[in-house]
Amino acid sequence: MHKTLNLEELITSKQLEKEKETERGDLKIEELYDLIIPPGTVVSIIYDIVEEFGLEPVTRKIFVGVANSEERELLVLRGPLEKVQAAEKFLYEEMEAWIKNQ
16 A cells, blocks of 8 residues: 655654754754745655755744735755755756656
């Protein structure tokens, strides 16, 4: 039986990994940047980005000027600048390929 991809489980598992690193004292203090994941992004692409680039998935309230909503809780992937930039490029390439195959 295959497992359905679930963003809540992904976020929880990565937070547990981070807590274990904190307990071991492996964390380094560094500047972190957020890659905002557009609503509707294919979940498998998000999983690939998290695993390949080692980014931390978190939710963040962000102003969205669509319809009547002012703030929405969106998924962001957090990490060092170089990884976030590489992940952003990967995200757009993968989404473009996915759209072309539909």
